Amino acid sequence: AAAFSDELVLFSDKQQFRLSSGNILSAETVGITNSTSYPCSPTVSPVVVGSSAYFTADGATHSIAREVFVDSDRQTVSGEDIAVQVPSYIPKNIRANAASPTSDVFLTLSADSPNELYLYKWYTADRRKIQSAWCKWVFDPNLTILGIGFIDSFLYLVYKVSGQVLVDRVNVGPSIDVSLLLDHQLTEGDLGLVYNAGPDNTTVTLPFAHPGTFDFHRIESGEAAPYADVTRLSDTTYEIPGDLTAHTIVAGLNYEFIYGFSKQYLREENSDGESAIQDGRLQLLYLSVIYTDSTYFEAHVTPTNGTTSVTVFNGRILADPDNVTDVIPRDTGEFRFPVFAQNEEVVIELRSNQPYRAAFGSVEWRAKYRPKARRV
Numbered sequence: 001a002a003a004f005s006d007e008l009v010l011f012s013d014k015q016q017f018r019l020s021s022g023n024i025l026s027a028e029t030v031g032i033t034n035s036t037s038y039p040c041s042p043t044v045s046p047v048v049v050g051s052s053a054y055f056t057a058d059g060a061t062h063s064i065a066r067e068v069f070v071d072s073d074r075q076t077v078s079g080e081d082i083a084v085q086v087p088s089y090i091p092k093n094i095r096a097n098a099a100s101p102t103s104d105v106f107l108t109l110s111a112d113s114p115n116e117l118y119l120y121k122w123y124t125a126d127r128r129k130i131q132s133a134w135c136k137w138v139f140d141p142n143l144t145i146l147g148i149g150f151i152d153s154f155l156y157l158v159y160k161v162s163g164q165v166l167v168d169r170v171n172v173g174p175s176i177d178v179s180l181l182l183d184h185q186l187t188e189g190d191l192g193l194v195y196n197a198g199p200d201n202t203t204v205t206l207p208f209a210h211p212g213t214f215d216f217h218r219i220e221s222g223e224a225a226p227y228a229d230v231t232r233l234s235d236t237t238y239e240i241p242g243d244l245t246a247h248t249i250v251a252g253l254n255y256e257f258i259y260g261f262s263k264q265y266l267r268e269e270n271s272d273g274e275s276a277i278q279d280g281r282l283q284l285l286y287l288s289v290i291y292t293d294s295t296y297f298e299a300h301v302t303p304t305n306g307t308t309s310v311t312v313f314n315g316r317i318l319a320d321p322d323n324v325t326d327v328i329p330r331d332t333g334e335f336r337f338p339v340f341a342q343n344e345e346v347v348i349e350l351r352s353n354q355p356y357r358a359a360f361g362s363v364e365w366r367a368k369y370r371p372k373a374r375r376v
Contacts, residue, residue, distance in 0.1 A: 182252025209235035280371035295356035311337035
């Protein structure tokens with residue numbers, strides 16, 4: 001059962017029902033009526049955000065995710081397939097759902113991909129959903145997520161790795177005020193630091209074992225610089241040259257951010273709104289990305305049966321007064337990179353494998369279009 005929008009909706013494996021009663025809830029006045037007929041997982045409960053409930057069900061090859069809400073007439077319950085744009089994205093055998101009303105996100109966990117979380121994020125204005133998108137978080141392949149749940153804007157994960165069951169939390173709120181973006185982020189207060197005078201190095205001990213390789217950065221005057229020549233001795237122990245006992249340190253696991261563009265098409269107005277023009281040839285020339293307060297990212301362009309070309313943005317703009325030596329740059333502006341490929345025969349991605357901010361607002365593209373025919 002899910003209570004939302006002054007309604008109590010009951011979920012079965014194939015149908016949904018509304019609980020109704022008179023002014024007094026009693027055995028004589030209560031009743032249920034069929035409202036919708038959507039498949040629903042009998043093992044995973046729906047989750048409620050605001051005036052909507054989200055639930056999942058196994059499809060033929062992948063999972064289906066739906067949002068149900070009460071129509072404005074207050075008489076019917078309607079459902080919407082929120083994964084219709086990515087029908088083969090979410091794997092089957094969903095084992096847990098979670099949602100945050102403070103961050104407007106819905107997450108789901110599949111037993112078929114126990115080291116991945118699939119996240120649905122939306123933005124509403126004037127009671128209308130303006131934008132929505134799916135993405136996934138891929139964790140270490142040796143990690144098995146056992147359960148997820150939200151408390152405020154923090155997502156808590158219970159997971160198993162290297163024979164240990166651990167609990168972590170992730171801040172999925174809109175504002176992240178940190179110098180570095182690292183997973184399992186630790187500071188010098190969390191680390192064991194022992195200086196070895198003979199070899200002139202510091203043994204660093206993590207508070208927990210992890211099969212991944214941690215990166216270590218020194219923070220000085222608010223700026224971060226990575227340590228060089230770090231030696232990994234075990235799942236918990238590292239050696240770094242020099243005496244680090246008085247340093248301000250941030251350590252964590254580096255991860256890669258990937259954003260893949262959908263196929264670009266010219267569009268035309270018709271009686272149903274807009275539709276893509278698919279005849280003719282659309283040759284993409286350049287893409288321009290509006291970035292905000294960003295430090296580093298790469299544009300990867302891979303034509304079909306071709307090699308990948310990489311264009312790098314590193315925040316270093318000539319003649320920019322903010323371009324200062326030994327200071328991590330942050331810049332806002334427009335970044336243009338070449339494509340030179342047909343719109344349906346190219347994969348375009350923005351990637352970042354550095355622990356620095358990369359935020360994007362919009363994109364524009366320039367192309368040449370040659371139609372095969374002309375309407376008369």
